Amino acid sequence: MSSYSPIGPVVGVVGAGQLARMTQQPAIALGVELRVLANTADESAARVIVDTRIGDYRDLGDLRAFAKGCDAITFDHEHVPTEHISALVADGFSVHPGAEALVHAQDKAVMRERLTAIGAPCPAWARVSGVEDVTSFAEAHGWPVVLKAIRGGYDGRGVWVCRSVADAEAAFAAGVPLMAEAFVPFERELAVLVARSPHGQGVSYPVVETVQQDGICVEVLAPAPGLDPEEAAQAQRIALQVADELGVTGLLAVEMFDTGHGLVVNELAMRPHNSGHWTIEGARTSQFEQHLRAVLDLPLGSPAMTAPVVVMANLLGGDDPDLFKRYEHVMAHDPGVKVHFYGKQVRPGRKIGHVTALGDDLDAVRARARHAAVYLTTGEYT
Ligand SMILES: Nc1ncnc2c1ncn2[C@@H]1O[C@H](COP(=O)(O)OP(=O)(O)O)[C@@H](O)[C@H]1O
Ligand SMILES: [Mg+2]
Structure with a gap:
């Protein structure tokens, strides 16, 4: 047995997908000890986090054993039964978001009822x-x-x-x-990522455009190109208001439709979100660091962008499982592109990583991100 006892706080993340994996990086810098609850030792975060516990997130006994010794508990996914979260809070654990907030990201009908009640624009x-x-x-x-x-x-x-x-x-x-x-005949989809801490501090990242193909997000453009500043401010106000009214602690992503003559809220997520992966290089504080700060009730970090334009492109699995052999070309072709690989088995259509490019000109930055993503996943040269 090791005699080591953690110097910094312990944050327990239920679920061991790529979101927990990417949270490890800021945890290292902050001196936060990350613990994850994984289904199997092969999962994305389990492969990089030393304190990985194996268990079933649907089992209250497993959750209680996992939570013991954690200063804060949070989630990599939205599937933990609401009543188990309430039970952990009743035990005295600090769980973020709490059950009363998280249910709005678990149940789309409850979400619609509440958003309608607080006057957020809904279909x-x-x-x-x-x-x-x-x-x-x-x-x-x-x-x-x-x-x-x-x-x-x-x-x-x-x-x-x-x-x-x-x-x-x-x-x-x-x-x-x-x-x-x-059916909302939207012109494009937007997302607003905000963080709210238990003591009520809130910050908003710039509004982004999310590009979906067959229901899967393939590209994120930050900030949303050509968005009217008034509308951007309104989107941020809506997201901060939702976070406040629902008592969200941690991150909240609000997916919206831009109809060309107003905004409509689509859905909510309460964890780091695919629409915020660009913040790793593209913002002063990444969404993963921000989530750690928020769940530990620390002051939040600056959401300011590090470049005028940031584009993230998802890597969706193709037929060839060997992506690594194509790193050489992508890195030599564009030393500014950053590659993130989630350590997940390659399966067609599965999100297995992402790439990020930063710069001044949207078309150029978008072309760079796309080139890297397409080449990495298919070997095709765009
Ligand atoms: N009311 C709607 N009108 C038009 N398109 C919609 C509507 N709701 C969802 N969609 C489309 O379906 C996608 C997935 O819906 P969403 O509720 O976000 O589900 P998921 O949980 O799978 O992300 C949205 O990103 C959007 O493209
Ligand atoms: Mg969605």
Whole structure:
């Protein structure tokens, strides 16, 4: 047994995906001891974090054993049962976000109810229990109707854009509780990342544009190009207000639609978010450091950008599992591009890493990020 006892605070992260993995880097600099709860020793964060515990996040006993000795507990994903989080808080653990906030990132219907109540802009929506409900929703709001799994969806899995009763029937065939939303004919998707600490300090990163393909985020442009400063300020105000009203502690990402004549909130995430990976090199304080500061109730860091334009491109797995052999070209071609690899098995369409480029000119920076991402994943030269 080692006689070492941690000098800095211990932060426990439930879940061991790439978000926990990327949190290790600022934890090193801050002298924060990171502990993760992994399902298996092979997971992305488990491979880089010394204090990895293996257990089941759905099991309260495992969560309690994991939490013992942690100064703060937080999450890499949104799947921990709400009642288990409440039980940990009742035990006296410092859990961020708490159950009452996190439920709004777990349950899209609860989120819509609350956002509607606090006056945040939302599409028309309703809980639906069968195709008849969808038909009456469509009579009031028109087709298409967007059906969504109330819980458990991600990367567009659990979202069905329905243009007919037959489409709605196909969505119900998934056998999970659904809600309906009016289809928002948006021009583009935006995201606002804010942090809020338990003592109530809040900061907002610049509003970004997220580019999605088949429901998966492929590219993030910071700041959102050509966004009217008034609208940007409004987006940040909405996100900070949501964080405050919901009592969020830690990070909150608010996904929004830019309709060309206003903003509509899409959904919430309460953890580091794909729309904030650019902050590792592109902001004075990365989202991962910011989340650690917030859950430890430390003063928050500057969200200011380190360059006028930052572009992040996701690496989505292709057919060839050997990405590393292509590092040489990417690094030689553009010494300014930064590559992040999550140590995950390559599977087609899976997010396995990302690249970031910084500069002054959007088109040039975007082309650099794209070149690196496409070459790394496919070997094609763009
Ligand atoms: N009401 C809507 N109108 C139009 N498109 C939508 C609507 N809701 C979701 N989408 C599209 O589906 C994507 C995924 O939906 P979202 O609720 O964010 O689910 P996920 O949890 O999978 O990210 C969104 O990024 C957007 O492109
Ligand atoms: Mg989403």
